[in-house]
Amino acid sequence: MPPGTHQVTVTRYGKELWSGPITVAADQRVIVYIPNGKEKAKPWKRGSECRTNCIPGDLPESVPRFRAGIASATVAVAPVSGSVSANPSKIDCNQATQLAWVSKETVEADMSGMSPVPTSGEKTISPRQTTTYQLTASGPGGVVTPSTTVEVNPVVQSSLTASPTEVSYRRIGDKVLKQDSTTLSWSTSNVDAVSLDPGGSVDPSGTKSLTLSPTQTGDGPVDEQFQYTLKASNVCGGSDVKTVAVHMKGSVEPIPTVLLHSVFFPTAYPTKDQPNLGLVRSQQEVLSNLASGFKQYLEYDPDAKLSLGGFTDDRGSNKYNDALSEFRVQLVKDFLVSQGIAAEKIDTSAYGKEKPLDKATVSDLQSRNPNQPPEKRVRDSRTTWLAYNRRVDVVLVPTNAESEKFYPNQASDSDILWQRPKPRRTAVEGSN
Numbered sequence: 001m002p003p004g005t006h007q008v009t010v011t012r013y014g015k016e017l018w019s020g021p022i023t024v025a026a027d028q029r030v031i032v033y034i035p036n037g038k039e040k041a042k043p044w045k046r047g048s049e050c051r052t053n054c055i056p057g058d059l060p061e062s063v064p065r066f067r068a069g070i071a072s073a074t075v076a077v078a079p080v081s082g083s084v085s086a087n088p089s090k091i092d093c094n095q096a097t098q099l100a101w102v103s104k105e106t107v108e109a110d111m112s113g114m115s116p117v118p119t120s121g122e123k124t125i126s127p128r129q130t131t132t133y134q135l136t137a138s139g140p141g142g143v144v145t146p147s148t149t150v151e152v153n154p155v156v157q158s159s160l161t162a163s164p165t166e167v168s169y170r171r172i173g174d175k176v177l178k179q180d181s182t183t184l185s186w187s188t189s190n191v192d193a194v195s196l197d198p199g200g201s202v203d204p205s206g207t208k209s210l211t212l213s214p215t216q217t218g219d220g221p222v223d224e225q226f227q228y229t230l231k232a233s234n235v236c237g238g239s240d241v242k243t244v245a246v247h248m249k250g251s252v253e254p255i256p257t258v259l260l261h262s263v264f265f266p267t268a269y270p271t272k273d274q275p276n277l278g279l280v281r282s283q284q285e286v287l288s289n290l291a292s293g294f295k296q297y298l299e300y301d302p303d304a305k306l307s308l309g310g311f312t313d314d315r316g317s318n319k320y321n322d323a324l325s326e327f328r329v330q331l332v333k334d335f336l337v338s339q340g341i342a343a344e345k346i347d348t349s350a351y352g353k354e355k356p357l358d359k360a361t362v363s364d365l366q367s368r369n370p371n372q373p374p375e376k377r378v379r380d381s382r383t384t385w386l387a388y389n390r391r392v393d394v395v396l397v398p399t400n401a402e403s404e405k406f407y408p409n410q411a412s413d414s415d416i417l418w419q420r421p422k423p424r425r426t427a428v429e430g431s432n
Helices: 045-053 281-300 318-338 359-368 375-379 381-389 414-418 425-430
Strands: 004-012 015-024 028-033 038-043 073-076 081-087 090-092 097-104 108-111 121-125 131-139 142-144 147-153 157-163 166-172 175-179 181-189 193-197 206-211 220-233 239-253 305-310 346-350 391-397
Touching (some): 081 131, 097 131, 097 147, 157 220, 157 239, 175 281, 181 239, 281 318, 305 318, 318 391
Parallel strands (some): 004 073, 090 147, 166 239
Antiparallel strands (some): 004 015, 081 097, 097 121, 131 147, 166 175
16 A cells, blocks of 8 residues: 555454554555554565556556555454474473474464563473463464463382391400391482482482491490481472381390319329329319300300410429320310310310429419418428429410419318329219
8 A cells, every 4th residue: 555644444253353543654564463553664675676666657466556445444364373282291300391382473472481482483391390381472363372281290209128127246345246237229210319318318229238236335235226218309399208227136245254274183193094083073163164165255266275284293203294294184175175165276285394383483372362271281381382283274375364373272172182192093083
């Protein structure tokens, strides 16, 4: 139409959408936004071409001149159309979806949360909560507002197990004899952060082997519970907590005591003909107690051994006393083996009448002896000195702790052990 101001009415299906004056300059076109009546003028290239190349009053068929009545003209405008979609429309937290939209007869397009946008396009998005995306497409033919909803699943799922849930522990002194371990296993889904307490951050799924120790420091039974907590969460507000407990039972024990006491023998016992005679009842009790403690001690130190040293008093020849001390250490060893100690755990040495305790040492031992002797043994110091040397000493290896050499003054059979002459066989047998 020619330059100037023109009255325009726009209808759709017989219904008036907009009406008003439009001023058009030469070589321009005017776009009217029907919803708000705003106008936008843009250059019209074909008009300028016609002004340059056409004879006045002569228009080419390709550019027909619009002619309308003096008062008004009715122009049919194509309607605006549009659509929007998301694929997939349901996602877990932190997953992505492809948002796509298309519109026609559109001049401007807006998308909720990301305005403005091209009239058609697509975009990868990752919302943290369920979100509705609405496209507003505007053009001369109106406005459309299609929408689509992306559902976001914030739910965190997790599991935590321990195998086994019952563990054992045993410690003697500073040595751990048994210390079970347990394995934690966990899995999670739809998460950003996962942690174990105690432990700190961990992968979303995994395993962890734990060797447990009791918290108690003193001796006694162990009965403790260890608790582990898995915490999983995501940026969409989802979280989950799982807990598992491991029960520990056992003991913390002191180092077993080995009662080391020297073993004493009657004069001239055992003999070659009677190698099992001479270990009287009180000395058998000493060895039984020693064997009981040593067997327990072997749990603490499996490499421990007992070293036996046999001695005699100074009467008789060297050859006789060497053999006599051999009989004595062998009899003690045999008795300990009968109490359940392996023979290879016992070493023996026979010294005969070498390395005797001198009288000053015996006097000192007697003075410190918790079992004080009768008066007659105090008066007869030589007989007491001889009795102290008829013995087998015991050493605990590798600690090198030595047996106490206190004479058993209060034992019921101590007279048989103490007397200087060789006791009758029947007397020794009665106490054997």
